[in-house]
Amino acid sequence: MNSIHKQSKIYIAGHRGMVGSAVWRALEADGYTNLIGKTSSELDLRNQDAVSEFIASEHPNVIIDAAARVGGILANSEFPYQFLMENLQIQNNLIDTAHKQNVEKFIFLGSSCIYPKLAPQPLKEDCLLTDSLEPTNEWYAIAKITGVKACEAIRKQYNKDFVSLMPTNLYGSFDNFDLNTSHVLPAMLRKFHEAKENGNTPVTLWGSGTPMREFLYVDDMAQAVVFAVNNKLPEHLYNVGTGTDVTIKELAETIQNVIGHQGDIIWDSEKPDGTPRKLMDVSKLKGAGWKYEIELLQGIKKTYAWFLEHHASLKQVKLSK
Ligand SMILES: NC(=O)C1=CN([C@@H]2O[C@H](COP(=O)(O)OP(=O)(O)OC[C@H]3O[C@@H](n4cnc5c(N)ncnc54)[C@H](OP(=O)(O)O)[C@@H]3O)[C@@H](O)[C@H]2O)C=CC1
Numbered sequence: 001m002n003s004i005h006k007q008s009k010i011y012i013a014g015h016r017g018m019v020g021s022a023v024w025r026a027l028e029a030d031g032y033t034n035l036i037g038k039t040s041s042e043l044d045l046r047n048q049d050a051v052s053e054f055i056a057s058e059h060p061n062v063i064i065d066a067a068a069r070v071g072g073i074l075a076n077s078e079f080p081y082q083f084l085m086e087n088l089q090i091q092n093n094l095i096d097t098a099h100k101q102n103v104e105k106f107i108f109l110g111s112s113c114i115y116p117k118l119a120p121q122p123l124k125e126d127c128l129l130t131d132s133l134e135p136t137n138e139w140y141a142i143a144k145i146t147g148v149k150a151c152e153a154i155r156k157q158y159n160k161d162f163v164s165l166m167p168t169n170l171y172g173s174f175d176n177f178d179l180n181t182s183h184v185l186p187a188m189l190r191k192f193h194e195a196k197e198n199g200n201t202p203v204t205l206w207g208s209g210t211p212m213r214e215f216l217y218v219d220d221m222a223q224a225v226v227f228a229v230n231n232k233l234p235e236h237l238y239n240v241g242t243g244t245d246v247t248i249k250e251l252a253e254t255i256q257n258v259i260g261h262q263g264d265i266i267w268d269s270e271k272p273d274g275t276p277r278k279l280m281d282v283s284k285l286k287g288a289g290w291k292y293e294i295e296l297l298q299g300i301k302k303t304y305a306w307f308l309e310h311h312a313s314l315k316q317v318k319l320s321k
């Protein structure tokens, strides 16, 4: 039985990020009254002692791990060590502390890139570790696989409610719009917007445009987390996505239309394509009772509206070696 109730104390690690902030809003809207969070400057989750002290002083009933070193294809390939090591440090500290201090529920967020590059589509949870990973993000993927396995091991050995959710590519309010480190969707919104403002100049996009990606609006992802808080899920690993995908070229044309840009699109073949396709099989979480609501076009319009309101003060994610 699920031991969590509306007054349970819930610590959202990464509560200022795109996903963490959406989870905070969704839990509040669902009636949860005792949410806590710390910024990375208040609590560096790479520091094991600091994490242990914080959890000992707060005694949360639930930890949601939405803190990570996150970035798009270029950031992942240029900073392999940070994507591997920082993510291992953050998640190991949170998972091990949660286990040792008897936190009742732990929700780990991974990513669809944990699955093999050429796994059969749509990707089922049980194709994990059946083949090689996509090279542009294998470092990040290895960290995330380790997190999934750590939660699975704790669940198996100690029968605890530690569960992993694997989101597909996410987008929405509070996304990262920095053109070097962002994912494709926010990058396209910014590029087409700025090109339109500059008199419909050409927009340069990366790769060939042929890879396929699935996109989930962040508020739908947050509802999946609320679902995992509200229910004791019977298995350790669940994919979270829409179950449909588009080519990067189709995404570009949709965003170009939403923004009303009328210039050319140039494809920069020097930039990587990444994995050809990573469509999620989401039947397990759907079967348990969760489903997405926001279609891609609607989500793009919402995100563009958010961008227009906030782009003067957007966060700039800088990575240093
Ligand atoms: N964005 C996407 O497309 C996808 C994301 N995910 C997963 O979802 C989760 C959230 O991602 P998203 O919201 O997009 O990422 P963001 O970059 O928006 O947020 C990440 C958060 O992690 C926190 N953080 C990073 N390093 C540290 C640290 N050393 N100590 C404390 N906090 C730290 C940051 O805190 P602060 O702001 O205080 O610095 C930030 O709030 C991640 O696990 C990611 O892997 C999975 C699939 C796709």
Ligand SMILES: C[C@H]1O[C@H](OP(=O)(O)OP(=O)(O)OC[C@H]2O[C@@H](n3cnc4c(=O)[nH]c(N)nc43)[C@H](O)[C@@H]2O)[C@@H](O)[C@@H](O)C1=O
Binding pocket: 070, 071, 072, 073, 074, 076, 111, 112, 113, 136, 137, 140, 168, 169, 170, 181, 182, 183, 184, 185, 187, 188, 204, 205, 206, 207, 208, 211, 213, 248, 271, 272, 273, 274, 275
């Ligand atoms: C969520 C997921 O995100 C990452 O994987 P990815 O899906 O390959 O990342 P992406 O969103 O950055 O790119 C998707 C596609 O889009 C193309 N593309 C075109 N033009 C731009 C462009 O302007 N910017 C970016 N970033 N990509 C572009 C790009 O070449 C690629 O073909 C993982 O590293 C990993 O972190 C992970 O789990």
